[in-house]
Structures are given as C-alpha cells and as structure tokens.
Amino acid sequence: xxxxxxxxxxxxxxxxxxxxxxxxxxxxxxxxxxxxxxxxxxxxxxxxxxxxxxxxxxxxxxxxxxxxxxxxxxxxxxxxxxxxxxxxxxxxxxxxxxxxxxxxxxxxxxxxxxxxxxxxxxxxxxxxxxxxxxxxxxxxxxxxxxxxxxxxxxxxxxxxxxxxxxxxxxxxxxxxxxxxxxxxxxxxxxxxxxxxxxxxxxxxxxxxxxxxxxxxxxxxxxxxxxxxxxxxxxxxxxxxxxxx
Amino acid sequence: xxxxxxxxxxxxxxxxxxxxxxxxxxxxxxxxxxxxxxxxxxxxxxxxxxxxxxxxxxxxxxxxxxxxxxxxxxxxxxxxxxxxxxxxxxxxxxxxxxxxxxxxxxxxxxxxxxxxxxxxxxxxxxxxxxxxxxxxxxxxxxxxxxxxxxxxxxxxxxxxxxxxxxxxxxxxxxxxxxxxxxxxxxxxxxxxxxxxxxxxxxxxxxxxxxxxxxxxxxxxxxxxxxxxxxxxxxxxxxxxxxxxxxxxxxxxxxxxxxxxxxxxxxxxxxxxxxxxxxxxxxxxxxxxxxxxxxxxxxxx
Ligand SMILES: Nc1ncnc2c1ncn2[C@@H]1O[C@H](COP(=O)(O)OP(=O)(O)O)[C@@H](O)[C@H]1O
Ligand SMILES: [Mg+2]
Numbered sequence: 001x002x003x004x005x006x007x008x009x010x011x012x013x014x015x016x017x018x019x020x021x022x023x024x025x026x027x028x029x030x031x032x033x034x035x036x037x038x039x040x041x042x043x044x045x046x047x048x049x050x051x052x053x054x055x056x057x058x059x060x061x062x063x064x065x066x067x068x069x070x071x072x073x074x075x076x077x078x079x080x081x082x083x084x085x086x087x088x089x090x091x092x093x094x095x096x097x098x099x100x101x102x103x104x105x106x107x108x109x110x111x112x113x114x115x116x117x118x119x120x121x122x123x124x125x126x127x128x129x130x131x132x133x134x135x136x137x138x139x140x141x142x143x144x145x146x147x148x149x150x151x152x153x154x155x156x157x158x159x160x161x162x163x164x165x166x167x168x169x170x171x172x173x174x175x176x177x178x179x180x181x182x183x184x185x186x187x188x189x190x191x192x193x194x195x196x197x198x199x200x201x202x203x204x205x206x207x208x209x210x211x212x213x214x215x216x217x218x219x220x221x222x223x224x225x226x227x228x229x230x231x232x233x234x235x236x237x238x239x240x241x242x243x244x
Numbered sequence: 245x246x247x248x249x250x251x252x253x254x255x256x257x258x259x260x261x262x263x264x265x266x267x268x269x270x271x272x273x274x275x276x277x278x279x280x281x282x283x284x285x286x287x288x289x290x291x292x293x294x295x296x297x298x299x300x301x302x303x304x305x306x307x308x309x310x311x312x313x314x315x316x317x318x319x320x321x322x323x324x325x326x327x328x329x330x331x332x333x334x335x336x337x338x339x340x341x342x343x344x345x346x347x348x349x350x351x352x353x354x355x356x357x358x359x360x361x362x363x364x365x366x367x368x369x370x371x372x373x374x375x376x377x378x379x380x381x382x383x384x385x386x387x388x389x390x391x392x393x394x395x396x397x398x399x400x401x402x403x404x405x406x407x408x409x410x411x412x413x414x415x416x417x418x419x420x421x422x423x424x425x426x427x428x429x430x431x432x433x434x435x436x437x438x439x440x441x442x443x444x445x446x447x448x449x450x451x452x453x454x455x456x457x458x459x460x461x462x463x464x465x466x467x468x469x470x471x472x473x474x475x476x477x478x479x480x481x482x483x484x485x486x487x488x489x490x491x492x493x494x495x496x497x498x499x500x501x502x503x504x505x506x507x508x509x510x511x512x513x514x515x516x517x518x519x520x521x522x523x524x525x526x527x528x529x530x531x532x533x534x535x536x537x538x539x540x541x542x543x544x
Contacts, residue, residue, distance in 0.1 A: 003345035014333045079329030083388065086293045086325070087346045088318040243298040244256070 004089070004097025005104070008071065012105055017070075022109045025063045029055065033116060049130070052116055053138040053211050057178060057204070060106075060142075060149055065170035067105050068153035069163045071098045072234075076241070077161040085242060091235050099150060099231065106146040110139075137213030144223040145207050149174050151230035158237045177226075178203045246271045246306060246396050246426035247292060253300035254287050254450075261287045263450040264301070271395075274422040276437030276458070277430040279447035285430035286326050288447070289400045292428070293323040305396055319347065322389035326400040326430075328382055332374030336365060339373060340387055347392040355391060363387040363417065379410030386417065397421065399429035403436060415440060434461050467505055473514060474498045474527035481521065485513050500531070 012018040032055050075081040084094055121130050149170075156170035157163075181202030185195040199205045203226070206219040247269040254262040262284045269275050277285050290296040291303050294310045294317050303310045308317045331339060337356060344352045360369050363383040368376060373384055382402065389397060403414050418429065418440060431437050437444050438461040446454040454460075463470065468489065475497045483491050483499075487506035494500055503510040511528060518525050 003342060006345070007342050010338070011331070011333060078332075079325060079327060080331055082290075082295060082325045083323075083329060084346075086295050086318060086321070086323040087343070088315045088348075089346060090315070239297075242296060244296075 001089075001093040001097045001100075004084075004094055005101045008098055008101025009104060011070075012067070012101075018105075021063065021066045022105075025059060025109050026112055029059055029113065049117060049120060049135055049138065052113060053141065056110075056142055057145060057207060060145060061171055061174050061178065063109060064102070064106060064146065064149040065153045065156070065167045065174065067109075068098075068102050068150060068157055068170060069167040070157070071102065071154060072158040072238075073161055073163045073166045076158075081241075091238055095154070095231055095234055095238070098154060102150045102154070103146060106150065107143075110142060110146075131213070134211075134213040137215065138211040140215065141207050141210035144210060144220070145203065148177075148203060148223055148226045148230070151227045151234075152177070155230045155234045155237070158234050158241075178207075181205075245269075245304075246273070247428060248304040249288075249292065249301065250303075251301035252288065252291060252303060254284075254291070254296070255300075260450045262291075262299070265447070265450070265452045266301075267445055267452060267455055269426060269428060271426055272424075273443060274418075274427040274429075274441040276441045276444045277428060277447060278432065278434065278437045278444050279430075280432055282449075283447040284450040285447055286400055289323070289326075289398050289428070289430060293321055293398050294318055295323075295325075319392065320394050320396060322392070322394035322397045324385045324389045324397075324399045324402055326404075328385035328402075330373050330381060330384060333372070335372055336360070336369050336376075336384055339384065340391060343388045344391055349392060359387045359391045362390070364413070377410070379406055379413060382406065382410070382414055383417070386414075386421075390421065395425060397425050397427045397429075399427065401430055401432075403431065403433075434464070437461065463502070469503045469510060470531045471501050471503065471510055471514060472498060472527070472529055472531050473501065473518070473525060475518065476524045476526060479518075479521065479523055483517070485510070485517050487513075498527075 029052075033051055072081070075084070117130075117135060121128055124130055152173050153166075153170035156173060157166040159169065160166045179202070181198050182204055184190065185198035185202075190198060206222045209216060209219050245268050247267075249268075250266050252262050252265040253260065265284070265288065277288065279285050287296070291299050292305060292310065294305075294314045297311055297314075305317055306320050308320075310317055334342070337360070340356045340359060341352055344355050349355050360366055363386050365380065365383050365387065368380055373381065376384065386399075386402070389399070399418070402418065403411050406414060415436065418427070421427065422440075427441075429440070438458045441458060444454070444456055444458050444461060445452060446456075462468075472494070478497050479499070483501065485501075485503075486508075487503045487510060488501060489504050490502040492500035492502070501510070501514065506513070511530065514528060515525065
C-alpha cells in the first residue's frame with residue numbers, strides 16, 4: 001500500500017498539472033480571503049478564520065475531483081491497472097494507497113493556509129486573540145470533508161476511462177451531497193416537516209457541526225460511513241472490471 | 245509441474261473466448277502459445293497470471309490455485325501484459341524502484357541495478373519511459389516482470405510491433421532468460437515460436453487444436469506435404485520421384501514420403517512411380533495435421 005501511496009504523490013508532481021491544480025487552489029483561496037470584500041479578513045473586524053472554513057468546501061468541490069481524476073481513469077485507460085493487479089497487492093492496497101495519497105495531497109494544498117492562521121493570530125489585538133480550539137476543530141472538519149470528497153472522487157474515477165468525465169461526475173456528486181440536500185430541504189413543502197432530516201443527510205450540516213469545534217461522535221460516524229461506503233463501491237467496481 | 249490448466253473456459257455473452265482448454269507445462273520449459281487474433285491467447289494468460297478471477301475450470305501455477313492463492317502466486321509469477329502498459333511520465337529507475345517496493349524486495353537499489361543490466365537498459369536508465377523507443381519500452385516491460393526473479397514468466401505478445409532489429413534483440417533476451425525459468429509466451433508468428441521454443445500450443449477460436457513439438461511447424465513453414473503409402477510388400481529401391489525430400493519407413497510396408505514444392509500433385513507421381521516399379525498400392529493418403537487450417541489463417 002505504501003508503494004502505491006508514494007507513487008501517487010510523486011506522480012502528481014511529475015507533471016505540470018499537479019502544480020497548476022495546487023497553485024490555482026491557493027491563488028483562488030488567497031484572493032477570496034484577502035481581496036474580495038465579501039469575505040476579506042481585513043474588512044471583517046473579528047479575529048477568526050471563519051471565512052477560510054466557509055470558502056474551503058466550495059474550493060474542495062473543484063480541487064479534490066481535480067486531484068483524483070487521474071487516479072483510476074488514467075490507469076484504466078493506459079492499462080497499468082492490469083500490472084498492479086498482477087502484483088502481490090490486494091484491491092485494498094491499491095484503493096487505500098490511492099485514497100491516502102490523494103488525502104495527503106489535499107493536506108499539502110491546505111498546509112499553506114496555516115499562514116492565515118498565523119497572520120490572524122498576530123494581527124489580533126491583543127496578539128493571539130483567536131480561538132485556537134475552534135480553528136483546530138475546523139481543520140479536523142476539513143479533514144473529514146476532504147476524506148469523503150476523495151472517496152467520492154475515487155469512485156467517479158473508477159467508473160470512467162476518461163479523466164474529464166471523472167472530474168465532472170465527482171464534482172457534481174460532491175456538490176449534490178454537500179449542498180443538494182440543503183436546497184431540497186428549503187423547498188417550501190418540506191420546511192417544518194422533513195427539512196431537518198434532509199439537512200442531516202447532507203454533508204454540509206455535519207461539516208459545520210464539527211467546525212464549530214464540538215466533535216460529536218454522530219458526525220464522525222457519518223463521515224466515516226460515507227468514506228467506507230464509497231471505498232466499497234470503488235472496490236466492487238474494480239472487481240467487476242477485472243472479470244472482463 | 246509449473247503450470248497446469250484443466251477445462252479452462254471463459255464466456256463473453258454467448259461467445260466462448262476459451263472452451264475447455266487443458267494443458268500442462270513442465271518446470272523449465274519454454275512454450276509458445278500460437279494462434280490468430282481472437283483465438284483466446286490473452287484470455288488464457290490473464291487467467292494464469294491471476295488477473296481474471298471469473299472463469300470456468302481450474303488453473304494451478306506451482307501447485308497453487310490461481311483463485312485461492314493470489315498473493316503468494318503473484319510473487320512467483322512475472323507477467324507482461326499485451327501492449328505492455330507503462331507509466332510514461334515515470335523515469336525508468338523510478339518505475340522499477342516502485343515495482344521493487346511493491347514486491348517488498350530487500351536491497352531495492354541493487355535489485356534495480358541488476359535488472360537494468362540484465363535487460364540491457366544501462367545506457368537509458370535515467371530516461372523517461374515516454375521518451376523510449378518501442379524496443380526499449382519492451383525491455384522495461386520485461387524488467388518489471390522479472391525484477392523479483394519469478395520462476396514462471398507469462399509474456400503476452402512480447403515482440404508484437406517491434407522493428408526487425410528490436411525483434412532479434414528481444415528474442416535473444418527471452419532466449420537468455422529461458423535457461424532458468426518456465427516461460428509461456430504468446431505470438432501469432434509461427435517463425436517466432438519455432439525459433440524460441442521446443443513446444444507449441446495452438447489455439448483457435450477458444451479451443452486448443454494442437455499441442456506439439458515445434459518440429460511440426462517446420463513442415464508447414466516450408467509448405468511440405470507428407471504422404472503415407474502402404475504397399476503389398478516392402479520396397480528396397482530408391483524413391484526417385486520429383487520433389488521428394490525425405491522418406492520415413494513406418495513398418496509393415498508403409499512409408500511416409502515428404503515432398504517439397506512440386507509441379508504436379510505428388511500423389512499422382514507416387515501412383516505412377518509405384519506402378520512402374522511393379523508394386524501394388526494398398527493405401528495412398530495425405531497426412532494433414534489438424535492444425536493446417538489454423539496455419540492458413542496465421543500465414544495470410
Ligand atoms: N472484454 C471482452 N468482452 C467481450 N469479448 C471479449 C473481451 N475480451 C476478449 N473478448 C473476445 O474473446 C476472444 C478471445 O480474445 P483474446 O483472448 O484477446 O484473443 P487473442 O489474445 O488470442 O487475440 C475474442 O473473440 C475476443 O473478441
Ligand atoms: Mg491477445
């Protein structure tokens with residue numbers, strides 16, 4: 001599994017695409033945080049990173065499908081998956097290697113945002129006037145959110161030989177499970193009846209709940225079962241591909 | 245026994261890609277799997293290599309069931325898939341190191357050095373795979389299949405698409421490897437199978453139509469015809485017939501006459517010759533091997 005893990009990471013940076021994807025992510029995030037007035041930290045008079053954690057899911061919707069789109073699609077298309085499957089590796093070695101590889105790449109992309117934390121920390125008055133516990137909770141929320149998006153994107157990638165299709169399907173499904181249920185729950189006939197149930201099915205509800213800094217076991221279970229579900233779907237699809 | 249398959253079958257929809265194929269390969273043997281496109285060669289190899297797990301029948305490699313022992317099995321097999329898929333973005337060394345790590349080999353660097361030397365990649369070792377010629381890519385493919393020193397090698401069309409020089413080099417490489425390993429390789433080129441191995445398995449439309457020593461290929465390659473005659477008594481004289489190349493004495497006044505290319509049908513010539521010699525014919529028939537129509541497909 002670690003051999004696959006390492007390969008995923010080095011391969012990502014072996015082509016220009018890797019740098020472009022992460023570069024675009026960080027540029028976009030910085031613009032949103034420091035320049036655009038609606039979210040800008042400087043306009044906002046409180047020392048928090050709330051904006052970061054509000055914007056991040058939106059950007060993850062594109063970043064993560066972009067990181068994962070190659071993972072199975074490309075290997076299926078060029079046939080290297082057949083090489084992996086005839087090496088002493090289980091399906092889980094391959095899937096988890098790719099899963100943790102992609103998650104580590106997401107982590108690398110997010111790492112520079114610690115600078116924002118430091119900036120806010122030093123800009124605050126008095127210095128250090130920021131709720132660090134909440135920030136840690138929010139990063140954990142991002143980790144969970146990242147995991148489930150990666151699992152969804154891997155599944156999209158195993159469904160198609162075409163990277164562009166894999167990207168679009170992944171982004172669409174992530175969007176649907178993140179925002180979709182909230183939109184539906186806002187439909188007038190659901191309000192006051194099953195709207196809170198619908199909200200709880202969506203990812204957004206649980207992400208915000210964790211981000212508030214209170215880690216509830218129900219949210220953790222929600223994320224873990226989502227990840228496990230999509231990884232199992234991925235495995236079944238891989239096994240099915242192999243039968244032919 | 246290195247490879248043992250029994251009643252191997254594989255169905256796609258209503259069509260059988262493989263239909264009850266059985267054979268065994270002894271340790272150390274090099275066997276060619278010959279057949280036209282669509283014969284079922286790739287399917288056979290995918291099953292033996294442990295890639296394809298849904299099929300009918302049984303397959304064992306080194307005594308292990310390919311269905312129930314996949315991890316242990318795969319450590320003992322080296323497999324080069326058809327079309328030799330490779331990560332074109334990776335460097336040769338990087339790729340082989342990755343493969344060595346998958347096998348959890350010890351002393352990864354020296355293993356990589358060794359296989360690079362063995363497959364003749366020394367001068368190219370720092371290049372990207374994508375920048376290599378087809379012949380060198382094929383060497384990389386062989387290197388990934390052999391880095392863990394497997395006892396069984398499965399090579400699916402290892403020489404297809406190579407130019408004549410590369411072809412000679414890759415064949416020589418396979419010949420070198422063959423001294424220490426069991427090898428099964430597929431090809432749709434008769435000459436190649438004949439040049440590389442002692443034994444040939446011929447597949448056609450999913451069925452095993454022949455399992456012979458490669459000598460039989462010789463006859464077909466040289467368009468020879470073998471005609472068996474039976475006389476009433478033995479003939480001691482000289483079979484001086486146009487185009488005759490070899491006379492085999494089969495006992496009981498029977499003879500096998502091998503002809504090269506002739507102007508008239510050798511059967512007519514034999515009939516005339518025997519009558520002129522004052523002998524009587526009891527039987528005159530051409531011995532056609534069951535594989536001749538397959539050969540026709542292979543040569544056209
Ligand atoms: N994935 C598949 N779906 C449907 N038919 C297939 C598939 N793979 C192979 N076949 C069919 O099975 C037969 C054997 O194929 P294959 O083993 O690839 O032959 P060969 O390697 O000798 O050319 C062919 O008729 C081919 O069309
Ligand atoms: Mg084939």
